[in-house]
Amino acid sequence: SSDDVVYRVRGRLMGIPKQMTISDASGNESASLKAQMFSPIKSRMTLTLEDGRTWELEGSFIEKEYAIASEGRPVVQITQKWVTIRDAYTLDVADGIDPGLALAVLWAVDRWVERD
Helix, strand or coil: CCCCCCEEEEEECCCCCCEEEEEECCCCEEEEEEECCCCCCCEEEEEEECCCCEEEEEEECCCCEEEEEECCEEEEEEEEECCCCCCEEEEEECCCCCHHHHHHHHHHHHHHHHHC
16 A cells, blocks of 8 residues: 555654654664764765665755765665655656665755754
């Protein structure tokens, strides 16, 4: 059904450093997200996948325009559409990348920025 849980995002946004964990539907940790120093124009975060690989997120999280790369290779590009009443995004997801995980990362970053 369309109500099936694919990923869950939980965070510790008041701690230092802030951290969010993405888990699959069974509760197994899939990735953890940690931020580097924020700047108003460019921002960086690192996502560590359960297999040890890292994704580097870089861009303007406040303007919701950022890219995700793994080993220098683009894996996801996220852009917010500004002419909509509700939040709407374009996600360009590379072949072989789990779109559900890409959406979970988008949601985690969005919550992070709203609480920062």
